[in-house]
Amino acid sequence: MSQVRLLTAPFDPARELAAFTAAHPEAGGVVSFLGQVRVGDGVEALELKHYEPLTLPAMKDLASRVRGRWDLDGLLLVHRSGVMAPGEPIVLVAAAARHRRDAFAAADYAMDHLKSESWFWKREKAGGEWRWIEPRDQDFEDIARWG
Amino acid sequence: MSQVRLLTAPFDPARELAAFTAAHPEAGGVVSFLGQVRVGDGVEALELKHYEPLTLPAMKDLASRVRGRWDLDGLLLVHRSGVMAPGEPIVLVAAAARHRRDAFAAADYAMDHLKSESWFWKREKAGGEWRWIEPRDQDFEDIARWG
Amino acid sequence: MALTLVFLGRLEDVAGGGSRAIPLASSIDAVLGALEPELASALRGARVKLAVNGILLQDTDAPVLKDGDEIAFLPPVSGG
């Protein structure tokens, strides 16, 4: 079963991951990725905007593609929107599987596709000014790995 | 800085990971792998034996190879030895990096090499009988991926 | 008789707000034609996608709009 959540308030990744792991005692391994707002880049705040009618359905669709591609016991996708301060978690992906390779590949793939396909628009505040972040070529390269 | 620990008593992976993440606010991403004793395979207990003069130095050596190969902000390797019950954590690997790809690759590599190179001997108890686990071919294939 | 336009990402800055109500017009072209030229030009950008009531349009779609429809203008997502 997949859990997909789009949150507008801060979340505790350690608690999310502990609950996810406890729910999958039959899995030998759990791989997680946590993305957080970096401290020390001069970024004062990060804002992610989403478009409700598209963003959550697309995340659920991604989850079901990941489940179809690897043999998983569980999959968790949690994504923030709204304004976040440095150090705050942005995204948590976790995959529980019997086999380690499946869990690694599923989490990796889910992150690559969340980053490049998801309906989030991002702006950063630095020096008191908000600036929209444009797409990065790196994301398209990451996607291309999966053929 | 790397943290490498060989524990003879149970540990709380969520707390370990929360502390590790908090220590690396400059990292954009943290990838973790948690391996636990599977519930539901009919295994009543798992025992890992180590040889102190070799096991911990080899884990530290692995950590330093991983650090040399990828650009990481932090690396955590925690491994249990002793007798574990189903559901108990065995191993936690976490890599914090500025770039997601580095964190994924480092955690993946560390697990492949921990599994196949580390000085742990494993036996399982099932039906009241202990049985030593022999090396698996899969581990050698995993290693071969890294060239 | 109205439509709602939703502007995502940097289009919000061009439009001066995240959304706007406009009088009903029957086609996307008619909607764009009634907007400020600078905004209309930004919305016609090659990489801007459109969704009507949460359904993404294909390039060749030319939907007939009706009262209450919500049209979202979606620039490329930010990634990274």
Next chain:
Amino acid sequence: MALTLVFLGRLEDVAGGGSRAIPLASSIDAVLGALEPELASALRGARVKLAVNGILLQDTDAPVLKDGDEIAFLPPVSGG
């Protein structure tokens, strides 16, 4: 005047214990020659590695043993 032998993994079962103290012998061959034949044969297995005082031996090493040395017999690790 003694040596300590340490048996890891399944070798512990063959030896009937995880470690054993034996009288000093000057070479690995002499140590093995003084053991029960079944145990000596298991310890000579192609995939069993040896460490003396925590230092892994290379295939061609033939160390001269001294009082207090600890010799560990290491079968292949379990993996998976």
